[in-house]
Amino acid sequence: MSIQFSRRGLMTAAAAAALAGPVFAQTAPAGRASVLDTMRRATRFMVDEASVGGGYVWSALPDFSRRWGELEASPTMIWVQPPGTGTMGHLFLDAYHATRDEAYYAAAVSAARALVRGQHPSGGWNYVIDTAGEDSLRRWYDTYGKNAWRMEEFQHYYGNATFDDAGTSEASQFLLRLYLEKREREWRAPLNKAIQFVLDSQYPNGGWPQRYPLSHDAGLHGRPDYTGYITFNDDVAGENIKFLIFCYQTLGERRLLDPIRRAMDCFLACQQPAPQAGWGLQHNVETLKPSAARTYEPEAYATHTTAANIGQLFSFYRLTGDRKYIARVPEALDWLESVRLPQRLQRDGRTHPTFIQPGTNKPLYVHRRGSNVVNGAYYVDGNPEDTVIHYGSFRSVNVAGMRTEYDRLAAMTPEAVSEGSPLLARQGSVGLPKYFTLQDISVSDMTSDGNRPPAEPVVVAGLISGLNARGYWPTPLRAISNPYIGDGSPEVAPGEYRITRVGDASDTSPYITDFPVMGVSTGEYIKNMGVLIQALEGAPAA
Template identity: 40%
Template sequence: MKMICMAVMLFITLLSAGAQKNIPASDIKTAMMKATRFMVEKVSNRGGYLWNYSPDFSRCWGELEAKPSMIWIEAGTPAMGNVFLNAYQLTGESYYLKAAQAAADALIWGQHPSGGWPYMLDFSGEISLKQWYSKVQKGYIHCAQEHAHYYGNCTYDDAATYDSGMFLLRMYLLTLDPKYKYPVERCLDFVLESQYPIGGWPQRYPLRYEYVKGDKEDYTSFITINDGVHTNNINFLLACYTLLGETRALEPLQRAMTCVLALQGGKPQAGWAMQHKLDLNYSPGHARDFEPAGYAATATAEMCRNLMRFYRWTGDTKYLARIPDAFEFLESIRYSDAQMKQLGKSVKPGQILCPTFVEVGTNRPLYLHNDPDHYWVDYDYHGLITHYSSTRAIDLQSLKDEYQHLLSLSKEEATKDSPFIGQTDISGTLLSHLMRGKVQQADTQKVDSLLTILKKKDYLPGRLPSVSKENPGFSDAPLPSEVISIKEYMNGMSTFIQYLTK
């Protein structure tokens, strides 16, 4: 009898646990709409968004503190637009589509005459934006160097132009409204015009050479790999060619792929830099004060991954030929276990730890330091800056596994899903891949926690990132302990959407 009672209790427990996993879809959709209405009707500025807002809206921030008249492009308005579209395509609620259209309209308003986008827009105009830059120059010391000078042009950095162009492309493919196709075509014009003959792109365009610091020239004209610039532009050209039938994108795409081969260093430094100069050897170039000229582990790993993609697209073994040289380079600069212990670092299985930068010609690690007045680089690993890491973990084993897998395939097998020579239509899969956002784990506990928050609040709260906490003098008021966060909104919506999809 005792055993029967225990079995019944266990059954009831399991039944209750199973019931907890069935959160009504109606509850989730209600919470999604509540949070979205708040963002659209209380937070949005003409369809656009910054990153964070104080709960009383007395202050607001993008990457740095901003004016209420501003919206942020980088990790801001296009990202919000994509979340709205995800919600619309899941639920069919027209409110989400209208919110996405408003975000698209804000981006169209702010598209630069050349066809790209800057980091942020100011609806009060250029004079207001210049005043903001002047305030930043006086108030911020570290972490804001990309915002320390008003260029008046566009940036590929942090996917500002890529995210905008891809979101508008998605809007066009969903609605077939030509008002969204025109800015995509202008963006394509921008990408084609700004491409160097070798196939790479500058960080900013139209080109400027005016922000010279000491003996360092303006780095924004250098061929840029950092922050996904080269990879993103390849993806955009591929999307335009495959999804819009823009054949003019094909030859520039091929040049961009070949450029990756041309920029690889010779042994024993068969890697890539974050920036490459436009000199005879396309040698590594500096960027911000804490980004010295040197070969970079992350850029090398990214380009290895790209070369394997290019092989899958073309079946041309030239893209595989020098990947082993790059692996050898990464192995040569990896830290030993003893060195990692000295640095207080560890890595996951399959990863190696490498310096972020190694010196050209020697492979010596370069370490980054600062004081209140300036940055410097040397070989001493003590007293490093904290806002930018001097070391990086690299998933070398996964790169090697993928490389060996490709070698085991026939050319036909490797290229079966190629957008150029494959036998199947992969346009839908391609768009989904290129538009993918950060996937949030959709476990019941997380969903339940979000629902609890939204029963008490109209928004999902967050905290200011460290760089935003530097006060450039916009206000003397204390910084809020909690902010209205578009990042938390987007993460929460992603969790809800994934849960409902499953």
Template identity: 55%
Template sequence: MKRRTFAMSILLPFALAACGGDSEPGPGPGQEVPPEMVPYLDAMKRAATFMSEEVAYKGGYVWSYLPDLSRSWGEMEAKRTMLWVQPPGTPSMGHLYLDAYHATGDELYYKAAEQVALALIEAQHEAGGWNYIYDFAGEESLKDWYDTIGKNGWRLEEFQHYYGNATFDDAGTAVASQLLLRMYLEKKDERFRGPLYKAIGFVTESQYEGGGWPQRFPLMGKGGEPDYTSHITFNDDVAGENIKFLIMCHLALGESQLLGNIERAMDNFVALQQPAPQPAWGLQFTQDGKPAGARTYEPEALTTHTTANNIQQLLNFYNMTGDEKYIARVPEALDWLDKVRLPSELLEIFPDRTHPTYIEIGTDIPLYVHRRGSNVVNGEYYFDKDPAKPIGHYGQARKLDVDAMRARYEELAAMSPEALTAGSPLKITGPAALPRYFSLREVKLEDLYAGATMTTAPVTAEDAQRLVGELNAEGYWSTKITMITNPYKGPGAAEPFVEDTYATTHVGDRNDTSPYDPAKAPATYPAEESPMGISVESFIKNMGVLISYVAPVQ
């Protein structure tokens, strides 16, 4: 699953300058362009024109398409009239276009970014956030999608029910909100100001008194009753993403009143760390601070990857504030992660992994999730303590570098208070510039410090030349589509399916609309090859390489 980490491997040849609407973009049409750069700039324009004029639907994008656009996919199959908000979807494309504008000064890219931002404004929920998807054909068309394709995706339970609200899951709302912030800062266009502040209001109004956030808001569940989506969630780093966005707004807009929301959110990490002898965190928590389950393959348990992420965030908070409350119990959590490592005899089942995902509350014994059946109608998930035949679509073991986390803790703990918080974004007063590029790699908290520069290794001429040569006559990079789906053909059979054919596969029988890689299809499927098509993720990565190559050294 790509989601929020999809395109963070692109390398840049220079320190990435900041932008806050005051910095000038690079050379645009008509300005002096070195002749040797013309082929690369032409390739970028051809690719962007194709995507914005041929592939986009009213400014919106999903994740991948067949060449004739007859079928398209986000995390599931999408109607042509839909956009996908989850990365690498519509907001990710907007960030890329704005980055290309910063690199070249060509208004073509700004217009493409503007088109994306306006599509997101139409898709914005009245509360201020975004759902995973939006359908320009209207509410009834969207509900039809949920009642057919969504309802029959066995492993994608978040799409089996239409809530009608917005979600923080998978960083969709965070990435869309960041794009509106950047678009407003770029030219102070008032069309973007209202939706931006609506998005800020969504983050602040949905925040619980204790500082955490639910997964979805306004609060509602199936049948109108609250369900797991109302729990305080750390899944997909919801709290970390919201903190980062609020810090960006504090910096770029001078909205210092958001510092209170930020502090409450940081304190919530401290408050929800569980007591010894299990000083860890789960994916979700009830309002009284107890770990809670969510989807049926997410049992009530402590989770090692969430614990590792929260340790890193606490170290970030200490780095920004110098307040020792944020690291007071970090050593306990690190020791616990060492304690629950996978035993050597399980490394054959979980190669290149170090820790089980789920740990039973009260015992420190790993829990493993399994499934039986063949589709969402006759199938079910269950968990036990047997590591054999775990589900394949949700990792039951993780690779965590506890030694690196411990070294970072020791390094920060040894620093003087002055050195520790130097340049902290929480201590900056008045509007300050944001990083200039957002799509080329993830913007991290350390990139928001005063005087920070985002640097990476260089892109070679060979890499750039290869991409120019691979751009086809139509204007896109033809790419293998490695996640496809069975077309919807109705609900699956309700008769029990007792074999274990689909126990570890990403997709069940032919009635399952969950995505799968053709190269890893169940044994019951005929052999098939991945179709060639148009990939938003590949477009963003390839454009990132070319941006890196043509942009002037700052």
């Protein structure tokens, strides 16, 4: 879950309109031809050489002898988790909108077909698709997934679909865009399945589990299975709400209004009473109390999730004009202020501990011992030293900024704050944004930083000249992993693994290397294509 693919809040009509308008001047004719040629060459490489059956992973060696998503992928696997196949489909549609070149539409169709072939019968998606079938996928889970010490979500094959990391949401939004583009019947049935998946998986109280259909497994590491809890982590609910709003506006499905409202109200129901008026990463379905998940996610309040949920409540107020969504925001802000770390414990601008113990308001810090998934273990205590580095125990939370935004919204009338809301506007009057990958997002595959620079002439010239003869931008593959060599030993290997991203040689978790080799990065392709689209089409920078 280390991927950074954040969308900041739900889109209003005004924001969607802003995305469609030009900001930068168009390139000169000669520059335009070079931009178009560079885009075509880069896309031809990705479609002809990098894709597997129309789908994509995150990065690869130039000869594709090793390929990675969040973990190393087998030769037949593609990634759904962003920035994977769905993100690439969105980029192809963005390029099609900028150029009207049918080759980009054809690439989007290939990506969509790859996703549809891997769509779970329930209508959602797993993190990954193995084009070689179920047996091959199970072998991968029993080898690479099972031995990725810190990647507990991959250590067990559930056989269902997940909302984690926006994979299902992004794939669903992509199918919606593709269907609306030309209203081709091929996409209506899988789109309907995706919509029904979101509806079927929603609890009566409006929340969503992390995975669905619900698992009946006993769980991992001696804990109950956490995947059925109401999940706020990684913006599960916010992404589903966004997708349903898009469908409500563009497809005219009024039946989606009640699920949307129930989902927003679940945020209110799960906010805990003062003085600890925050949220956890996930909440028990019956008690609505914060619950533990992975072994490094204790039963606790989460400061960064609380901040994200406050942001969602601001969005809900803008969408509805209903003040109930911001009524208890001051309580949440007061709680966040009360758990701010003293200056001496703050790290690199990180002002708050990630986890707070219910009842005591004491910070909980995450540590580990051992060297691999067999002999290792995670634990939490009150010691802020030597915490694990792959899951931050400290967060940057801008309480003052949120308080300013609350004061601004609270001073506005409900009519003013909700003007242009797609929920309140006449159905069909608010379309989808012209561009999706040019929104305020960060698309990182752990190798590319995902931060798109402005389309300045020197940047564009560098991208044109930097595309190599094969048609890709050589990128240092900073995120790599140990190859699978067999299950970990029960004996702890020599060395220090408490604060490393990876354990001993049997650990298949990704880590950042000091000696990267050059390779192919999907994230870098998406980022660079976004810059070229900006230069070509005058689209706004994030």
